[in-house]
Amino acid sequence: MLTQVVFPLVVFLVLWLGIGLLEDDARETEQVLNISRFQQTAALQVERIRRELASLDPASPDPRTNAAHLLGKRRDARDVSIEILDLGGTNPQLIYRDPDLRPATLMYVERIALGQQRWLVEVSPMPGHYLLSPSAQVEMLGWGGPLIGILGALLVVLLQSRNRSVRRRVLQQTAALERMNHQLERGNLALQSEIERRTESEHALRETTALQRAILDGSEYAIVSTDTDGLIELFNPAAERIFGWSATEMIGRATPMLLYPSDEIARISSRNGPGFHGLVGEARRGQAVGPYEFTLQRKDGSQFPASLSISPLTGQDGTIRGYLGIATDIGQQKAAESRIRFLAHYDTLTELPNRSHLLLKLGEAQERCQRHSEQLAVLVLDLDRFKYVNDSLGHHAGDQLLQAVSKRFMRCVRAEDTVARTGGDEFVILLSSLSERDQVLTLAERVLAALREPFHIRGQQLTISPSIGIALYPDDGTDAETLIKHADAAMYQAKEEGRNAYRFYDRKLSHHVSERLVIENELRLALKRGEFIVHYQPQLDVASGEITGMEALLRWQHPERGLVAPNQFIPIAEDSGLIVPLGAWVLRAACRQARAWRDSGLIDVVMAVNLSARQFDQQDLPELIASVLDMSGLPPDRLELELTESLVMRDPERSSAALARCKALGLKIAVDDFGTGYSSLAYLRRFPIDRLKIDRSFIKDIVDEPDDAAIAQTIIAMAHSLRLTVVAEGVEDEDQLRLLRGWKCDMYQGFLSSRPLSGDGITALLQGMKAARVTELLPPVPNC
Numbered sequence: 001m002l003t004q005v006v007f008p009l010v011v012f013l014v015l016w017l018g019i020g021l022l023e024d025d026a027r028e029t030e031q032v033l034n035i036s037r038f039q040q041t042a043a044l045q046v047e048r049i050r051r052e053l054a055s056l057d058p059a060s061p062d063p064r065t066n067a068a069h070l071l072g073k074r075r076d077a078r079d080v081s082i083e084i085l086d087l088g089g090t091n092p093q094l095i096y097r098d099p100d101l102r103p104a105t106l107m108y109v110e111r112i113a114l115g116q117q118r119w120l121v122e123v124s125p126m127p128g129h130y131l132l133s134p135s136a137q138v139e140m141l142g143w144g145g146p147l148i149g150i151l152g153a154l155l156v157v158l159l160q161s162r163n164r165s166v167r168r169r170v171l172q173q174t175a176a177l178e179r180m181n182h183q184l185e186r187g188n189l190a191l192q193s194e195i196e197r198r199t200e201s202e203h204a205l206r207e208t209t210a211l212q213r214a215i216l217d218g219s220e221y222a223i224v225s226t227d228t229d230g231l232i233e234l235f236n237p238a239a240e241r242i243f244g245w246s247a248t249e250m251i252g253r254a255t256p257m258l259l260y261p262s263d264e265i266a267r268i269s270s271r272n273g274p275g276f277h278g279l280v281g282e283a284r285r286g287q288a289v290g291p292y293e294f295t296l297q298r299k300d301g302s303q304f305p306a307s308l309s310i311s312p313l314t315g316q317d318g319t320i321r322g323y324l325g326i327a328t329d330i331g332q333q334k335a336a337e338s339r340i341r342f343l344a345h346y347d348t349l350t351e352l353p354n355r356s357h358l359l360l361k362l363g364e365a366q367e368r369c370q371r372h373s374e375q376l377a378v379l380v381l382d383l384d385r386f387k388y389v390n391d392s393l394g395h396h397a398g399d400q401l402l403q404a405v406s407k408r409f410m411r412c413v414r415a416e417d418t419v420a421r422t423g424g425d426e427f428v429i430l431l432s433s434l435s436e437r438d439q440v441l442t443l444a445e446r447v448l449a450a451l452r453e454p455f456h457i458r459g460q461q462l463t464i465s466p467s468i469g470i471a472l473y474p475d476d477g478t479d480a481e482t483l484i485k486h487a488d489a490a491m492y493q494a495k496e497e498g499r500n501a502y503r504f505y506d507r508k509l510s511h512h513v514s515e516r517l518v519i520e521n522e523l524r525l526a527l528k529r530g531e532f533i534v535h536y537q538p539q540l541d542v543a544s545g546e547i548t549g550m551e552a553l554l555r556w557q558h559p560e561r562g563l564v565a566p567n568q569f570i571p572i573a574e575d576s577g578l579i580v581p582l583g584a585w586v587l588r589a590a591c592r593q594a595r596a597w598r599d600s601g602l603i604d605v606v607m608a609v610n611l612s613a614r615q616f617d618q619q620d621l622p623e624l625i626a627s628v629l630d631m632s633g634l635p636p637d638r639l640e641l642e643l644t645e646s647l648v649m650r651d652p653e654r655s656s657a658a659l660a661r662c663k664a665l666g667l668k669i670a671v672d673d674f675g676t677g678y679s680s681l682a683y684l685r686r687f688p689i690d691r692l693k694i695d696r697s698f699i700k701d702i703v704d705e706p707d708d709a710a711i712a713q714t715i716i717a718m719a720h721s722l723r724l725t726v727v728a729e730g731v732e733d734e735d736q737l738r739l740l741r742g743w744k745c746d747m748y749q750g751f752l753s754s755r756p757l758s759g760d761g762i763t764a765l766l767q768g769m770k771a772a773r774v775t776e777l778l779p780p781v782p783n784c
Helices: 002-055 063-073 136-218 237-243 262-272 275-285 331-345 355-372 386-393 395-412 438-450 480-496 507-529 566-576 579-600 621-632 645-649 652-663 706-721 734-742 759-777
Strands: 080-086 093-097 108-114 117-125 222-226 232-235 289-297 303-314 320-329 375-383 418-423 426-434 455-457 460-462 466-473 502-504 532-541 547-558 562-564 606-610 639-644 668-674 691-694 725-729 747-749
Touching: 002 080, 002 108, 002 117, 222 237, 237 320, 303 331, 331 355, 355 375, 355 418, 355 426, 355 480, 375 438, 375 480, 386 395, 386 460, 395 418, 395 426, 395 438, 395 455, 426 438, 438 466, 466 480, 480 502, 507 547, 507 566, 507 579, 532 579, 532 759, 547 566, 547 579, 547 747, 547 759, 562 566, 566 579, 579 606, 579 621, 579 759, 606 668, 621 639, 621 652, 639 645, 645 652, 645 668, 652 668, 668 725, 691 706, 706 725, 706 734
Parallel strands: 466 502, 547 606, 606 639, 639 668, 668 691, 691 725, 725 747
Antiparallel strands: 080 093, 080 117, 108 117, 222 232, 222 320, 289 303, 303 320, 375 426, 375 466, 418 426, 455 460, 532 547, 532 747, 547 562
């Protein structure tokens, strides 16, 4: 309330003071303007008087009279009063004065000099002009201040009253709006919640629909829905793909007439009733049925095995409104099951029964033999030197050969007999219901004859032979495993006796097979225990008798058996794969020994080391040799690799590439046992070979057999024509050496010079030779 009274008073005072200040400023401004206008007017009048006075004739007898007359004539045009004084004499004399001149506060004075005359002009404002007192308008400001202040205060009071009224109405309206907003907010929240629920429901429905559509479209199963009468309502893409019908063709048509062959429909009808109702069966009672296996048909009439499940479709009231069938083509599954059964019992390459199926057939045959007191025979067949086919022509050619061999085996047996492939190049023939032993002999001879005919594989003719072992039931065993084991032992006996033959099981063979297993196990332990040693045999120059090389030979110093002959363990080491680590060990030991002899100054010759087929087949052989040379410090040109002729010729292209890689290291290459492989010397020109070693079988009888002598002499001559060094192996007497010297053979090796000796033995031999040589060079001792 105090504010409502004070505020108008403050406004009144402010307006009053403001208008008072405006009045003072107006008075001062008006005075300044009047003075400025007067001074401008007076200056103009003085300038005009100067021009008029200048126009007077100075020679006139009374210039002052003329001047007064002149000024008096123009007085009516002035709003100022003028007074002119002559300053020519001692005392100023009045020349002219306006009649209405009054003393005034304002006055403008200026001197005028014209020739010899000097004038003083005084200018004063006319009465009523250029007033310095405030005008009526300015005086009104003095009264306007209080009046405007009062009016302003009244206006403020009115505005305050108006403002209070407006504020009350605004507060009332605001309160009403707030109540309405609260009601709208509650309504909006409820509406928003309902919208969100509906949006979520619609989104969930869309997702469910999209999911259902995706399941239907992406399913691998044919999904078909029908009404209760069998009219198709849904036919998904998988059903289109499986049956060959489009959905547009099937919607509204009846099933099962289109999707089932007539014989299948008849079978269904005979079991559950006619037509569609027989198909749905128990599903009519609200239970899902299946899966069942049916034969279905496609649009083109082709049939396929299928698995079918049928489920009822119920409405909200629980009544059945239709049926849903889910089917899948199980043709591939059936084929896979058949393939699995085949793989479980048959060999995939030859399609012959495998070992597991053979054991089943053998067990069944044994039961029949027991019931009827009959015999049966088990023949184990192994293809001789089959590995060379794989190594020379590749495994694909080997597979083709196995397929061709299996077909020939099948042509050799009766319909009731069984031919099985038990692994690799090993086959088993089961002869059941034998009446006599001669039947087995006849079959064995027939198999040997069947393989004598060459096979045409990849443009080449191949001849391969089998080694056959035979075991009889019940004489050689009463169970399948024993019969196969004994037949296997007989097969190894056939191999050792020359291959391409058959042998019946002998009880002594079991000991032989067991001996092989024992040796193989002991070989593995011997490698770990360090039981192997290297013997060395010198190679001598035929003409001079000087030692020009050494050959490293592997020996086994068994702790119980003593020194085991190489032919007793080398083949087993080859078959078991132990020859690879053994060969690497020999290579390292021989290089170290050669370097030791070189460093001691005893001898500096080439060290020859034999390579097995398994070693030669290693891809990293050059890297292994390089690391051994680096470790031992032996120069590469002091190492010679010896490979058999048959090993080099089994795959010429591969052998040439492998030998070139080894030759690039700076090694020497020698072909061992030359002459046994019946290869051409001209063909050997393709290989980077330095030496030929004539096999001891040709050297043994060169003194007594002219044919062997001719062969050896021819080999030496042809090798020299190819610039190859020739080494004769197995030289044991002077007559052989004399012939070789006559044929210009380069080197020889055999018992004539030295048996293979240990490293220490060769060292002692070399030291003795060195001492003997020094003794020969010493001067003779004088007789005393």
